[in-house]
Amino acid sequence: MSELTTSAVARSNVLNNPYVISELETHLALGGVSFEGETAFTKSQVAQILEITERTIDNYIASNGDELIKNGYRVIKGQALKNLRLAYVDETNFADISNKAPSLGIFSFRAVLNLAMLVTESERAKFIRSKMLDMVIDVIAQKTGGNTKYINQRDSDYLLTAYSEDVYRKQFTDALKHYLEMGNTKYGIYTNKIYKAIFCENAQEYKKILDLAKKDNVRDTMYSEVLQVIGSFENGLATQMKEKSEQLGRKLTPLELDELISQAENNAFNYPHIMMARSKMASRDLAFRDALHQKLEQYIQAVPQGDFEKFLGEKSRSLQEQLSAPETLAVLKRLKDR
Template sequence: MKDLTVSNIERQNVLNNRFAVDEIQKRLDISGMLFEGEYWLTKKMVADFYAVDISTIDRYLGSNSEELKHNGYVLCKGKSLKEFKSQFAHLINEASKTTQLGLFNFRAFLNIGMLLTESEKAKALRSMILDLVIATIHKKTGGGTKFINRRDVNYIPAAITEENYRRNLTSAISQYVQGHHTYKYAQVTDLIYKAVFKENAKEYREILCLDSKDNVRHTLYAEVLLVISSFENGVGAAIQEQYKQNGKKKLTIEEVEQIVGELAENPMQKPYLNDARTKMASRDFSFRDAYHGNIAEYLKAVTPEEFERFIGDESVDFEHILESNKDVLKRLKQAEDE
C-alpha cells in the first residue's frame, strides 16, 4: 500500500486531483471560515482536528514549508488579516496585536494530514484518501484504467500517426532485415521499446497486467506514441540506408540493434525520450497504480491539467468517438492485427 507520509509525489498526486479532493471534502464535511472565496482553518483548528499540539503543527510547517505553501498554507498579514479578524475574531481566539496568522485551506489541511505520523486521525484520513482516490478515478473512467490513455482528445490523431510510421518501419524490416518473417518484427519492436522506455513489450505487459490479446501500443499515451512514431520512422530510414551501404545485403538483428542504440543516444532525441518516459512513469503510477522501476528516476506528480485531460471535462468518450468515426476504428483494428 502507498505510504503518503514518505512520498511527496504521492501526496501531490492526491492534491492535484480536484475530483478526489472534492469527494474527500464532502466525506469529511469540513468547511472552515469562508474568506475571499475560500474556506480557511487556523493552526489551532487543524491541531484540534488531528488531536495533536499546535507545536506539532509548527514543527511540520518548519520542515515542510515549501510543500504546504504550494498547496495553500498562507500567512495572513496586513489588511487581509485585519479584515479576517473583523469577521472571525470570535472564532479564532487570537490576541488583537497578532501581526500574522497561519491559515490552511482545505488542500493544505489534507496535505498536513498526509504528513502527520503522530495522529491516529491523520492515519485514518490517509487510508480514506487512498480508497477515495482509486474509487474516484475508476468512477470517472467507467470502472477501469487500462485504456485511460484513450480519454485524451489527442490520442486518436497520435495513434493514426504512429500507425502510418509503423508501416514505414515494418516495410523496411520486411525488405531489408534478415530473420523469420514474424519474429523479426517483434525483435525490432522490443529494441525500440527498450530504447524509448527501457522495457520490452513483455515487461510492459507484466507491469500493466495486460491480457495476451491487448495491443501494447493501444495503452500508450499520445505523447509516447508520437515519440515512438519518430523513432520508428528514423529506424526504418536508417535500416534502408544501411542496406544500401551493405551492397543490398539484408541487415542482421545485431546491426538493427546498433542503429536503434545510436538513435537513442542522439542528442536531438534526448528531450523527447525524457518527456515520454516522464509522462509514462508518472501517469501510470497515478492513474493505473503501475510502477515502472526502470524509469523511476523520471517519476513526477501528475499535474492538475493532466487530471482534467484524462478524467475531467476535457476527457473524451473514446468508444463514442470511434462509433462516430468508423473509418478510424477500421484503421486501428488493422494495426492491431499486424
C-alpha cells in the same frame, strides 16, 4: 498509507487531483470559514481537526514549509487579517483569533490535507489519509467506468496520434521486410528492441506490469506522447535502413540494425523526447493505474493537475465517444484521403 507520509510524489498525486479534493471537501466536512474564495482554517482549528498540538504543527511547518506553502499555507497580516477576523465574527469562532496578533498563519483545505499526510503522531490524520486513498480509487473508477486499462485513450490527442503511429509502424515493418536479412521473428524482436530503447521494457514486461491479457495490444494502452516517440523512432529507422541498404547494395545484418537503434537511442536530438516518454509512462501509470515500472522508477514525477483534467475532466471522453464525434470523423477522413 505510509507512503503518503514519506513520498512527496504520492502526496502531490492526491493534492493535484481537483476531483479528489472536491469530493474530500464535501465528505470530510472539516469546517473552516470562507475567505478570499476558498475555505480557510486557523492553526488552532487544524490542531483540533488532527488532534495534535499547535507546537507539533509549528514543527511540521518548519520542516515542510515549502510544500505546505505550495498547497495553500500562508501568513496574513494587515487588511487581510482584519478581513479574516470579520469572517470569524460569530460567537463560536471569534475567540479563535487574537485581536493583538500582528499576523496569522492560515491553512487552505489543501494545506490541511497536506499536513494530514505528513503527521505521523495522530490517529485522526491516519484516518484522513485512509479516506484520501479511498477517494482517489473511487474517483478514478467513477471517471473511467471502473477500468483504467484504456485511460490513455481518454486524451483528446490519442486517436489522431494512434492513427499516425500506425502509418509509421507500417513504414518500419516494411523496412524490416525489405532491408533486414532475418527471418519472420524479426518483427517481434525489433519491436521489443525499440520498446527497450525508449522505455526500458519489452512487450512482455510491459504487459505484466499493467496486468494485460495475452490478446491485448500494448500500443492500445500507451499514452499519446509515448506513441509519438515510438512513431518518430520507427520513422527514422525506416529511413535509415533504406538509405544504408541502398548504400551497401544489400540487406542489413541484425548487428547493423542494432547499431542504428543504439545511435538513435543515444542521439542528442532524441534524448529529451525519450526522457519525456519514460517520465510520462512511469508517473501516469503509478498515479492512474497503480502500476509501478521498476525500471523507470527514477523517472517518476508528480502528475500535474493538467493531466487529471486531461484524463478525468469534462473534456476527456472514451474512445467510443470520440469516434462518434463528427469533428473527429472529419479529421480522420482527411488523413485517409491524403
